[in-house]
Amino acid sequence: MGPLAELRGITKTFGAVVANDSIDLRVLPGEVLALLGENGAGKSTLTRILYGLSQADSGSILVDGSEIRMHGPADAMAAGIGMVTQEFSLVDTMTVTENLMLAGSGLGRVNRSAAKAKVLEAAARIGVAIEPDAVVGTLSVGERQRVEIVKALFHDCRLLILDEPTAVLVPQDVAVLFESIRRLTADGMGVIFISHKLHEVVEIADRVSILRRGRIVADVPAEGLVPAQIAAMMVGSADPVAEAASGDVVEAEALATAVGLEAPGAGVAAGAGVGAGAVAGAGAGAAAGAGLPAGELSRSGVLDIDRITLAGTGKPLLDEVSLTVRAGEIVGVAGVSGNGQTELVSVLCGMTPASSGAVRVDGADITRLDVTERLRAGLGRLTEDRRGSVVLNLSVEQNLVLEDLDRFRTGPFTNRRRIKEHVAGLMERFDIRAKPGDPIRSLSGGNMQKVLLARAISREPKALVASQPTRGLDVGACEYVYSQLRALRERGAGVLVISEDLDELLGLCDRIVVMVSGRIAGDVRAAETSREELGLLMTGMTAGAGAHS
Amino acid sequence: MDFPLLAVLAATLTIATPLVWAALGALINERAGILNLGIEGTMYAGAFVGFLTAVTTGNPYLGLGTAVVAGLAAGALMGLLTVTLGVNQHVAGIGTTLLLVAACDFTNRLLFATGTQQAAASFERWFPGLGVLAQYPMTFVAFLVLAPLLWWVLRSTGFGLRLHAVGENPEAADAAGIPVARTRYAALMLGSALMAVGGSFLTLSLLGTFTLDIVSGRGWICIALVIFGRWKVWPVVAGALLFGFTDALQLQLAITPLFSGVPNELLIAFPYLVVIAALAVWGRRVRYPGAYLTPYRRA
Numbered sequence: 001m002g003p004l005a006e007l008r009g010i011t012k013t014f015g016a017v018v019a020n021d022s023i024d025l026r027v028l029p030g031e032v033l034a035l036l037g038e039n040g041a042g043k044s045t046l047t048r049i050l051y052g053l054s055q056a057d058s059g060s061i062l063v064d065g066s067e068i069r070m071h072g073p074a075d076a077m078a079a080g081i082g083m084v085t086q087e088f089s090l091v092d093t094m095t096v097t098e099n100l101m102l103a104g105s106g107l108g109r110v111n112r113s114a115a116k117a118k119v120l121e122a123a124a125r126i127g128v129a130i131e132p133d134a135v136v137g138t139l140s141v142g143e144r145q146r147v148e149i150v151k152a153l154f155h156d157c158r159l160l161i162l163d164e165p166t167a168v169l170v171p172q173d174v175a176v177l178f179e180s181i182r183r184l185t186a187d188g189m190g191v192i193f194i195s196h197k198l199h200e201v202v203e204i205a206d207r208v209s210i211l212r213r214g215r216i217v218a219d220v221p222a223e224g225l226v227p228a229q230i231a232a233m234m235v236g237s238a239d240p241v242a243e244a245a246s247g248d249v250v251e252a253e254a255l256a257t258a259v260g261l262e263a264p265g266a267g268v269a270a271g272a273g274v275g276a277g278a279v280a281g282a283g284a285g286a287a288a289g290a291g292l293p294a295g296e297l298s299r300s301g302v303l304d305i306d307r308i309t310l311a312g313t314g315k316p317l318l319d320e321v322s323l324t325v326r327a328g329e330i331v332g333v334a335g336v337s338g339n340g341q342t343e344l345v346s347v348l349c350g351m352t353p354a355s356s357g358a359v360r361v362d363g364a365d366i367t368r369l370d371v372t373e374r375l376r377a378g379l380g381r382l383t384e385d386r387r388g389s390v391v392l393n394l395s396v397e398q399n400l401v402l403e404d405l406d407r408f409r410t411g412p413f414t415n416r417r418r419i420k421e422h423v424a425g426l427m428e429r430f431d432i433r434a435k436p437g438d439p440i441r442s443l444s445g446g447n448m449q450k451v452l453l454a455r456a457i458s459r460e461p462k463a464l465v466a467s468q469p470t471r472g473l474d475v476g477a478c479e480y481v482y483s484q485l486r487a488l489r490e491r492g493a494g495v496l497v498i499s500e501d502l503d504e505l506l507g508l509c510d511r512i513v514v515m516v517s518g519r520i521a522g523d524v525r526a527a528e529t530s531r532e533e534l535g536l537l538m539t540g541m542t543a544g545a546g547a548h549s
Numbered sequence: 550m551d552f553p554l555l556a557v558l559a560a561t562l563t564i565a566t567p568l569v570w571a572a573l574g575a576l577i578n579e580r581a582g583i584l585n586l587g588i589e590g591t592m593y594a595g596a597f598v599g600f601l602t603a604v605t606t607g608n609p610y611l612g613l614g615t616a617v618v619a620g621l622a623a624g625a626l627m628g629l630l631t632v633t634l635g636v637n638q639h640v641a642g643i644g645t646t647l648l649l650v651a652a653c654d655f656t657n658r659l660l661f662a663t664g665t666q667q668a669a670a671s672f673e674r675w676f677p678g679l680g681v682l683a684q685y686p687m688t689f690v691a692f693l694v695l696a697p698l699l700w701w702v703l704r705s706t707g708f709g710l711r712l713h714a715v716g717e718n719p720e721a722a723d724a725a726g727i728p729v730a731r732t733r734y735a736a737l738m739l740g741s742a743l744m745a746v747g748g749s750f751l752t753l754s755l756l757g758t759f760t761l762d763i764v765s766g767r768g769w770i771c772i773a774l775v776i777f778g779r780w781k782v783w784p785v786v787a788g789a790l791l792f793g794f795t796d797a798l799q800l801q802l803a804i805t806p807l808f809s810g811v812p813n814e815l816l817i818a819f820p821y822l823v824v825i826a827a828l829a830v831w832g833r834r835v836r837y838p839g840a841y842l843t844p845y846r847r848a
Contacts, residue, residue, distance in 0.1 A: 053724070053847065074726030089724035091717045092839070094710070102714055103725035105707035112705070 002065055004029045004190040005050070005081065005159050010059035012045055019045040021214040022059065027159055027190040032181060034193045034201040034222065036234055037211035038474050043194055046211070047161050050192075051083040052076040063159075077103060082152025083161040086168070088144050092137035096147050099136055100154050122153040125187075126180035141337070142173035149180060160184065161192045166200055168500070170336055171535030178204050197503070198227035210234055301360075302327045302494035303348075303379075303463035308357035310343050310518075317343045319518045320357070325463060325494035330485060332509035332526070333498040336538050340518035341498045342384065345467045348496075349381045350374045362462045375403055380461025384468045384498075386448050390440045397423045397436035400455055422458075430454040431480075446477030453484050464488060467498040482508055502531050514538055557797045559681045563755070565786075565793030566688040567592070570747030572771035572778075572785050573699055574620075574740035579775055580703065581736035582716035582840035583631055586642025588744050589768030590649030591623040595745025597653035600752035600759040601660070603669035609753045612669065613687075613746065616753075620745025623649060624738035632733045635844035646768070654761060671757035685754040687746065692786070695743070700782040712736055716838040719845040729845050744768070766821075773824050776832050791827065795820040 003026040012020040019042045027033050037043050048054040050061065052070035061068050063079045070076060076083075090099050101115045116132040123130040128146045136144060145165060152160050162181075166174045181191055181204060195201055201208065205222040210233045218233045301324040310318035318340050325331045335341055346352040348359060350371040358367045361377050369377060383389045390399045400423050401408055408419045423436050432450045434443055440451065449469070456464060466485065470478040485495050485508065499505050505512050506526055514522040514537040522537035571592055578585040585591075595616040603612030623645065630641035661667055675689065676682045703709035711732050714722035719729045747767075752759050770792060778785030799816040802808040808816070 072726060072728075073724050077726055083724075085724075087720075089718075089721035091714050091721050093717050094713060098710055098713075099721075101707070102710055102722065102727065105710060107706065107708040107711070109706050110710065 003027060003062075004064070006062040006065075007046075007050065008060045008062065010046065010049060010056045010061075012049060012054070012056050018214045020049070020056070023211075023214075023216055025209060025216065025219075027192060029158075029188045029190055030185045031206040032185055032191045032193050032204050034195065034205035034208045035211065036195070036198075036201065036208060036230065038234060041211040041234075042214040043211055044163070047083065047163055047192065047194065050076070051081060051161060074103075077155045077157070080156060080158040081161070082155065082157030082159070083163065084145065084148040084152065084165060085163045088148055090136045090144060090147060090151075093135065095133050095135055096130060096139075096150075097132045099147065100151050103151070103155055118154060119150060122150040125153060125183065126150065127183055128176060128180065141168045142170070142176070145169070145173075145177065146180070153184075157189070159190045159192070161194075163194045164196065165193070166195055166197060168337070170538050171502075171531055172539060174200070198230050201230065202227055301325065302362050303465075303496060304358075304360040304363075305344075305348070306358040306360065308344070308347055308359065309355045310340075310347055310352065311355040312518075315517070316355070317518050318347065318354070321515075321518070321520055323496075323513060323520060323523075325496050327462075327492045327494055328489055329511065330489050330495040330497060330509045332505035332512040333496065333515055334500075334502060334505050334512055334534055334538060335515035337500055339515045341467070341515055343518070344515070345381075345384065345465060345498055348379070348465050349383065372403075375459065378462035380456040380459060380464040380493075382449075382452055382456055382464065382466040382469050384471070386445065386452065386472075387441075389452055390448065392441040393439055395437050396427070396432065396434050396440050396443070396451060399440050399451055400426055403455060404459065426454040426458055430457075430484075445472050446474060446480070449473060449477065449481060453481065457484060457488060460491075461488075461493060463494045463496070465496045465498070468500065469497060470499075470501070470504060478504075502534055505534075506531070553801065555680050557794070557801050559683065560797035560800065561790060561793040562681065562684055562688055562692070563793075564796045565789040566685070566691050566754075567747040567750040567767060568771055568774065568789035568792060569691040569696065569786055570687070570750065571744040571768060572747075572774040572789055573695060573782065574743030574747065575771050575775045576778070576780055576782065576785055577699070577712065577736050577740035577743070579838060579841070580712045580716045580780055581733045582719065582838050582843060582845075583627070583733060583737060584638045584642065584772070584842055585624075585627055585737065585740065585744075586639060586772070587623055587627050587645030587649070587741070588642070588771055589764055589766070590646030591620055591741045591744040592748030592751075592764045592768050593646075593653055594619045594623055594649040595748030596752045596763050597657060597759055598745075599749030600667075600669050601656075603671065603753055604667050607670045609670050609672050612753050613749055616745045616749035617742045620742035621738045623745065624741030625734070627741065628734040628737045631844060632730050632737070635846065638842050657759065657761070668758050669752065671752075672754045685750070687750050687754055696782055696786050703782065708735075715845070716840055719840050719843075723845070723847065733845075744771075747771075770821075770824060773828055773832070776835060777824075777828055779835055780838065788827070792820050792824055795823045 005027050007023055007025040010020050010023040011018070023046060025046070035043055035046070045054065049056045049070070052073045052075050055070065061070060063081070068075065068079045091102070097112060097115050097119055100119055101110050101112075119130060119132040123146070126146070126149055130143070130146060130150060136147065139147065145168070149160070165177060169177065181193070185191060193201070193205060202222065202225060208218070208220055208222050208225060208230060209216055210218040210230070212234065303325040305321055305323040308318055308321045309316055321340070321344060323331070333341055333344070343352065347354045350369065354367060358365055360366065361374070361379050364377055366374050366377050366379060391402065394402070397419065401419050405414060408415050408422070420436070426432070427434075427436065430450050430453060432454065433447055440448060443451065464485070469481050469485065473481065485497070489495055497505065497509060506529070509526045512524055512526050512529065512534065513520050514534060516538065524533065524537075571588060575585060575588055598619040599612040599616035602615040603609050606612075627641060627645055630636045630645070631638050672685050672687065674683050674685055676684070703712065711722065711727050714725065714727060715729045715732045722732070723729050748764060751763050756763070774785050774788040774792070777788045799819045802811070803813060803816050
């Protein structure tokens with residue numbers, strides 16, 4: 001059987017960076033090809049080229065053996081290639097049917113009832129229920145993803161590219177997605193599956209292709225592979241260039257743990273907080289316990305959230321949220337996005353006043369304080385929106401001292417010399433790879449996060465609120481963030497981590513609470529829980545019933 | 550005192566006509582994500598070019614045709630600035646208005662420097678003597694053809710869906726294979742043509758001549774009406790009728806003896822105050838199109 005689609009010698013450069021270096025890739029009918037690689041390895045570039053969103057410098061794309069000229073997504077769709085990206089390409093203000101009619105409907109009259117019937121038919125084909133007249137903005141993330149898949153099928157797609165489809169899903173939705181993928185491949189469709197979660201790759205993929213620095217470094221059947229082997233291929237053990245590029249000189253073992261694996265040879269998790277997580281709850285527990293010597297655990301709460309309520313239109317956005325983070329403890333907040341996590345962070349950081357309730361840092365009530373006074377009271381924060389937490393046009397140096405200019409003041413003027421010394425110290429200690437005068441907008445996400453970490457941690461906060469601290473960072477940078485958060489814990493601070501990545505929470509936290517509809521729906525020790533239990537809690541099915549009463 | 554209600558209603562429809570044309574043009578632009586502040590100048594150009602053609606040829610239909618051409622050109626200019634070059638839409642729009650108004654005034658002075666008022670061949674009212682129905686052709690077209698047709702196009706055609714998509718989420722539109730730039734150009738040119746027709750109504754139907762500052766802020770009123778109508782055809786038409794009614798009312802009051810003590814300036818300001826009040830009440834918390842004011846560039 002010939003390949004469904006084939007890439008030959010695809011090369012794409014951005015300035016001096018070779019994103020794709022003569023890549024050959026083929027997808028057979030009925031197979032799931034997992035395309036793996038660290039952030040920046042070239043996966044996104046490659047899929048964008050295959051979907052016509054970007055043009056290769058050289059190389060060719062063949063579908064069913066004949067070459068296709070790609071000028072835009074329309075050509076890809078016509079050739080039977082569909083893509084579901086991490087950011088959905090849906091118009092929120094339109095209905096499901098309208099969104100699906102967008103492509104290929106021409107300019108004239110559209111046939112709504114026929115389109116509706118086609119939506120239902122495609123939904124049945126992947127085994128899910130979809131309401132054709134629902135406005136997309138009202139759907140859950142899992143439902144939107146199903147709409148995206150149906151959209152691809154709508155245009156007789158035979159090769160479906162799924163770019164990190166599970167990153168935004170609760171485990172229950174992942175199961176539905178995998179069932180849909182199996183139905184499609186049984187129909188003879190080809191699927192390119194991109195994911196960072198290796199246990200998912202092992203579960204669904206038929207073949208694994210690994211990209212590193214723009215090249216395919218492995219293309220092997222998935223049969224019999226275990227996650228550790230894949231991780232080793234991804235980071236490419238003794239490869240100095242890859243290590244330098246990842247931002248930190250980290251052992252391949254540590255990188256493997258950071259992507260959610262227990263490295264063969266063990267011992268990593270017991271060290272000074274190097275182990276970053278594990279696939280199974282048991283492994284995660286070992287890592288978390290290691291950072292918590294039994295006798296040193298202080299019982300006093302450094303961050304005390306006391307029945308915080310935030311009124312919304314209709315039902316409250318936060319409903320009597322109570323939570324204590326003790327000194328020397330990392331507490332995670334899990335939950336499907338949009339269940340009050342953003343609002344909680346906003347209330348804690350002083351951006352939104354709570355309707356009722358109190359927040360205390362180390363015993364002092366900060367509920368009515370503004371942002372500056374909160375920082376002074378010992379609250380540190382690492383917000384979700386990295387680029388919104390810095391002033392993009394200011395330099396690294398200026399951003400580093402932005403929050404405590406008062407400390408560097410002589411009368412009405414800033415003291416340049418003291419700022420320079422302070423900044424030089426921070427840049428060395430936090431390994432920020434830039435010059436102090438560089439505009440911060442020129443920094444990579446990982447480096448920018450280091451600046452923010454440096455700014456927050458240099459104030460020695462008693463409690464740190466870290467929202468999505470590793471979103472969009474590559475493996476090396478993630479590991480760096482974890483090590484800094486753990487070091488802060490060792491020094492006796494309390495850390496609250498809000499994240500959508502369950503593996504991250506399981507690996508990093510001592511305790512995990514789950515938020516559902518603005519309430520705390522569960523509070524479990526990380527060592528004693530599992531992805532499955534958290535997933536169930538996140539849907540509000542078990543503890544949720546109790547919270548309602 | 551018996552109040553001439555029918556006359557006021559008839560005047561309402563007449564006054565609302567250029568607003569319906571231009572505001573629906575602005576609605577098409579904004580649905581595609583572009584705030585076209587060139588509207589005032591485009592209406593002015595439509596008024597002047599239409600008048601000029603009608604004076605020269607003696608045919609108001611030819612005047613209407615050249616007004617449409619002027620509108621298409623003004624829309625293409627806005628497209629060049631905001632779509633192709635990605636210029637700030639406020640700056641591009643105000644610049645377009647200044648350019649078109651000045652160009653028309655300049656040409657007007659060159660051609661009619663003597664100052665004698667030229668009368669152009671203009672449209673006659675249909676159904677004279679039939680009260681409210683004694684209206685200019687473009688009034689009938691605006692309410693009975695343009696508004697329902699646009700409503701249908703936006704709702705039930707691929708073109709309508711495309712406009713909605715490029716104005717709301719151009720990334721999604723691009724991913725769906727919709728040519729974002731071309732769709733925005735089409736929206737700008739079509740919308741600007743409607744604005745120019747609205748402007749030409751002032752010269753070719755209402756006055757039969759061109760005077761300086763003939764548009765006098767009607768374009769800005771239309772921008773407000775589109776927000777007031779939340780980018781929906783019928784609410785925008787209703788807004789135009791509301792403005793038309795208050796304007797007709799103040800005109801009537803100005804010649805009603807009972808109100809002779811009220812300063813004329815206050816009466817003239819009345820419809821504008823109503824628009825401001827209406828916006829203050831219904832124009833808050835509106836949800837603007839997702840890609841409003843944003844040029845689209847592929848990542």
